[in-house]
Amino acid sequence: MFSERIAVDQEVYYFEPQIGWSRGKINKIKGNNISVLSKVGEKVKIVPSEHIHGYIPEAYDADNTNLFNVRDLHVSTLLFCIKERFEEKKQQYSLMGEMLLSVNPFQVMQFNSNQERRKYMNEPDFNKLPPHIWQIAHKAYNSIMKLGLSNQSIVISGESGSGKTENTKSLISYLGQLSHASSDTAQQRSIADRIDDCLMWSNPVLESFGNARTVRNDNSSRFGKYIKLYFDPSSGILVGGEIVTYLLEKSRIIVQSEGERNYHVFYEMLADLSISEKQSLGGLKNAKDYSCLNGGQVFTRRGVDGNTLNDSEEFMRVRRGMKNIGIPDHVVNSIYRVLAAILFMMEITFEMDDNDKAYISNEKVFIKSCTLLKIDAGLLSNCFLIKTKSSLVTIYSSKVEAEFSRNAFCKGLYVGLFDWIVEFINRSIKPDENLTNLKYIGLLDIFGFENFDKNSFEQLCINFANETLQAHYNKDTFINDEEECEREGVVLHKVVFPDNSECIKLFTKPPNGIFPAINEQSNLKGGTSGHFTSNLWRYWKDKSPYFVVPKSTISNQFGIKHYASFVNYDTEGWTEKNSDPIKDTMYEALLSSKDEFISKLLTNAQARASRKMTIATRFQSQLNDLRINLESTETRFIRCIKPNMQARSDIMENFLVSSQLESSGVLQTIALKRQGYPVRLYLENFSRYFFLIMPRKTVKTFKSKNYSQACSELLNYYERIYGWKRPNFVLGKTKVFLKGEIWSDLDRLVVRRRSQLVKQCKRYLSRWVKEYQERKRSEQAKRIAKLKCLREEREAKGALCAHGLPGERIMWVEDIANLFPLMDMSILMDIAAEADSYERALAMVSNIHEQCVDKREMSTFINLMMSARVCPNVVKSFLESDINSIASICRITVRELKSYGCSNIEVAALTKKIMEKELKLDCLEKLSYAIGTHEEYEAAEALREMEGRLLQQDFEMKVAALVEIGFSEEDVRLVLAHYDGKVERAVTRLLSGINRKKIQQHVRKHNKYTTADPNVQHLIAMGAPKRDVKAALRTMNGDINEVAKVLFGLTCVP
Known part of the structure; x- marks a missing residue:
């Protein structure tokens, strides 16, 4: 009981349903009921003791950017820390170790400007700058470029309206600019700029065709996307990309709920087209005049800053976007005609004749649609008015069936158009190189969790996707953590986390899971949504704590306790939504179009193949591929939080935010990472990374390849200096486990040591350059003098000749x-x-x-x-x-x-x-x-041999000087050989660190004769160019003496 440790006049947090956690002071204690005087408004609230949590004045510091430092790990304390950072400090981002928490600011923030971006690109020590999503992108980039780790994924998750799409666009832009800054040549910059521009201009196009206003978000993504950005691992240049999309919401084409819009593109197009353009498209009118656009009775939307957007200006950006990604003008005109045809098609009305056969009552509108699509009207009308036809009998459609066929055709047409745009963008940004030679960073921006007054099949699929992502987060954060600790022999306290694996089984378990059950009814000739619902009730009623049967027997409803919240689903029309009702006659009609673009919208092999699968089956398959993809990469997480329902930049609703914090496992993550060791590296990688700050004794241990002992000596040495609180690190069988602050302290030392080395190297380089220039000047003078003598002799001979x-x-x-x-x-x-x-x-x-x-x-x-x-x-x-x-x-x-x-x-x-x-x-x-x-040739040969000896002496001098500074001789020889003895580039690489894993991969890929080969290093040191050395070694099958004959005329290598 809380009453044993709380007292009157004590400040506490208290919880109220629909309001959330608030602060107040205890007024009276009566058994289990606590009377609390609220701090805001001074109203007395009666709450049960289990809804009370003690307030600790110094439990958090709102200026501290890392939520790991919150001393009282409770949702109320965490909520008020984030709330103060958002409302008073105007801070959007907070750290949770390697994870980032992003609160949608609903306004343009100054710290997201281009000027600020340059600071993050140029600052090597991330700890010196406030947390930002750009740091997550930069770390992912460094992981594949500098550390040689596996491909990276950044999962941007959160409910609808939490800012996922804007964060994704910012990440793409940052990685593009980071790649541009890494390019060495104009050609590399050109490639990076082209891909970056194409991705940037694809954003307004995809948003217009794939986003819509919902009751919770004015710019809600109605599809999920996983964007792969491919980089050349040797140069760090962005060389291509790929966009994979998931489950575009088709039903929105037909109908919208109150307070919602159809896809943005319809409203934007009608707002921007000129009168003459509208006339050429069948005489288009305003958005309010079309039944498929006015269902929600809203025709505007707000932008990032909360102000109403101008749809005409937005469509200008869409037009520019289509032009800049390379869509030809005649195809853009065809796209306009498809959109206009859908608008007119949805205005068609069907009536029943005396024989109960449907007919089109407003044929003029239908003819407009056919003209725009360049399809024969008779052929297309049969698609709607004839249900089935054989050589013996023709069955005509009823009014309802004709409307259903018309709706299916319009949905298929729009989805085909959207898929074509995505495919075109992918062709534009596809890398020229073999993908196996590239590394990628994947950005996952998928639809957020949804819970409306009426939730249908689309919400079920969307929420299942979020359950799947939450399961991946749990596995990556908690389950994999436990398994890794067991493998390495590291003992940690077990953290209880919100495991949702049983909820996922409710969806997928055959034969009675939700998806297998809806597939069964969709494939049955007489299957209905009612049968599907009753089957679920009968099987799951007492078998799963996540399945809820409605209290009143409503035949088309059931509920699910998701990880985020309870959602009640309405199953009306689910079997139809789950199937793909586009008939073969519709495909044939579209194929007959005289417009080449329109005729191919639904005829590709992929569309035909996917038609055989239900929506649930196809979506499950896509999510399974996504899960496999994510598990094959190192995943980083950005948790997006929606602060309020009004899109205001100055308030945070306690109940809304606390429910997001609890459902997403934020508290459990902090608990795990705080008691555990979030930084984990292989022993060899760790000791190599911190080689520059090793004590002398440890350097000897490291060179003997006793990496475990080297790590132990290094960490114990600095533990004595810094006085770290124990336990702070653990050595496993193959990895070292560290507290985050330990890594930060050591990393700062490395950065400082590198800075010192840069200063030393500058002095050394300037001295070396002067000595080298003087030596070259002296040798050139000797050469000129020798040639002058030869020339004088030749002139004397010439006079005789x-x-x-x-x-x-x-x-x-x-x-x-x-x-x-x-x-x-x-x-x-x-x-x-x-x-x-x-x-x-x-x-x-x-x-x-x-x-x-x-x-x-x-x-x-x-x-x-x-x-x-x-x-x-x-x-x-x-x-x-x-x-x-x-x-x-x-x-x-x-x-x-x-x-x-x-x-x-x-x-x-x-x-x-x-x-x-x-x-x-x-x-x-x-x-x-x-x-x-001739003697002149022999003299020139002698000069060339002398220069070769000088080159070898020069190479050895560079090695000795760099080893004296503090770099290992093995690394120095490798890097100098790689850069053909260019000391400036070699020093830059040594300071940024040697990627041993990447070198090993390069050696395996190219078999042998790389700069990691001692023979290659030795021959380069003798003065031969790297390219010639490699070519000669391959030709001579590695016989170094034969290579010496070829390159230097020597009988053997000295």
Whole structure:
């Protein structure tokens, strides 16, 4: 009993039905009844003691952004903390460890501006900024780009009107800009910008066609969507996307409840089209004039800021959106005609003749619809007026049946149009690359939990989707947590959470679950919604605590105790809603349309295949695919809260918000994460991440690959420094489990250490750049001096050789000598004497120079083998026989080529390549032997060898300097090799951290000869370009000595 620990004049929280938790002071205690004086209005309330909770003045700090720090873990305390943050502090976001709580502000907030966004993109330490959904997006991006973790999902959940759609749009925009900031080239930026623009402009189009005003939300998504954003893991660039949609609400096309609208696009189109455009579409009128638009008797809607939106201006955005995502103008016109045709079609009235056959009483309206769709009127009218037809008998439709067929056709037409738009967007943003080589971040924005005065089949499906998501949340947060702790040998106190698995069985368990039962009745010839309801009553009445039979025997109702709240369902017309009643004759009529776009709306294979399934079956299948998708990713959660029903920015309704907090498991999440260890990393990953702040002793442990001991030493060392409260970490079998604050403390140290290293590296880099520039200047001066001497000698020879040559040809020699400074002067003189024009002389010298290089350098021989795709074993046989130049391969016959192992295809390819080379040979072959032996060439070769030695010394100097700063030698060599010795880029990568898992995946993908290979690193250190090293190693089957011959002319690697 609470009365034993409460007293008169004590401040408490008290709960009232329909009002929620409030604050007051105890006025009188009489048994189990407590008299409370409310703090607001000073009214006396009588409440039972179990609805009293003690008020603790310092239980929370509204300025503290993390709800984990609420000291009194009760829904009333949590509610008032969030309420104060929202109403007084004007804060939309609060943290719950890694999860984010977002309260819909119903206004544009300053901290969501582009200027604020740049702060979050540029700040590496998230703890320095207030919580935001952008941090969730940034962490997901870092997980796949920097940490090399699995694909990511962000689940944005909450009831209708809680701000899910706006949060999703903000996340897409942030990830697009983050990708743009990561791009290095104009081409990468172009790709990222194109995808980002297409996704941005698809938003107004999808909202217009898929959102509508409901009694709870003026911009309610009437479909669910899972948006995948694909990124190139090597560059971080957004390269594509994909949108998967779920369960568009078809019945809204036909009828709306009071206070609701049809889909936005109808009202927006009628508001914006000009008089001439309306005339071209059959003479369209205003929204109030159409029965499928005026059912709810509301024709406006409010925007994010609570002000009434201008439908005409909204449609201008839709038009721009369709243009910017690439929908052609003639297709846009066809879309307008489909929408207009639906409006006119729903105005058709049916009457009964004397033979009880339905007929169309206002044919002019029907003709307008057929004209817009470009369909023969007789063909389409038969779809409505004839129920079935065979060679023997024709059965005509009644008035009700004709209306039902007409409604089914209009619904199918609109769903086909919506699906086409989604498919077009997907084609526009589909990545060019193989999806297996990409990583993705998935954003799930699905319809929120719904509970209206009248709840039908659509609400059942929507609420089942939310039950499924809640089950995934429970599994990800609670069940997986328990299983992981058991596997790792970590003991935690068990947390009781709102498990909804039995409620899901109520929906899915065959043969009497709700979905199997409705499918059975839908597939039976005489199945009815009444039979479906009575079957549910009979089977589930006393078997499930979640199923509620109405007190008064109403034949078409039942109730379900959902995780969020109790919902009463009206089953009238459910069997019809669950089936797809579009007849084959309707498909054939649409296929006959003379408009190519309209004729294909319902004829794709997917539409035909899905037609065979009921709505319940198809929806279950989609949700199962979604569940599998989510479970294969690392999931992050954003819980959206709707603060009030009036869309006001200044109040929070206690009952509404507290029920959302309780139903979504927020309290249990805080309890679990507070007593547990929310941060969990593999021992090796953890120790590598914090390598920069390891004590010296621990570095030795880490290098011996005793990662468990290294983690223990590191954490114990900093525990002594910081005085963390115990228990603060646990070492499992393969993972380390940490409190959130422990990670934050260590992460701040890493950020600070990296900042210090940047300063040290800047000093080092500036010194290194100066030394390098001076060395290059000195070597260049020596090279110039050497070439000057050679040039003077050549000019002296030229003076002797010029005797007898005309002055014009001497000028040729001088010009060509400037282009080819290493070419022997006597050869130039011979060419000038024999050539009949300057152009011919220049071509002859160019070809001789190329032939010289071809015959001299083995790398050209290897390139020839690679271009002809000769087997590496055959190339090795050539090299073993000293066949290592194009000149030597030219002397071999076809039979000899085959004796070395060449196939017919390889012989043909080699012959073709060699012929291409021979065509370039000059008629002065007799002079070519002298080219490669001249002293000028030998001098140039000596200079090149000297530069190679300097490059190797330079590489080792960089390694030593970076190791001295504090980076591990293994990481330094890997990164320097990866960036071809470019120290600036290497330092940037070292500071941001080495992704070992990503490297291993890259090695597995490319088999071998990556920069993680020590042989590759060694050859790059010797001065060879990374690309040449990899190509040579693959050609030589990894024989490093043969590669050294090719790249450096060495017999073995030093």
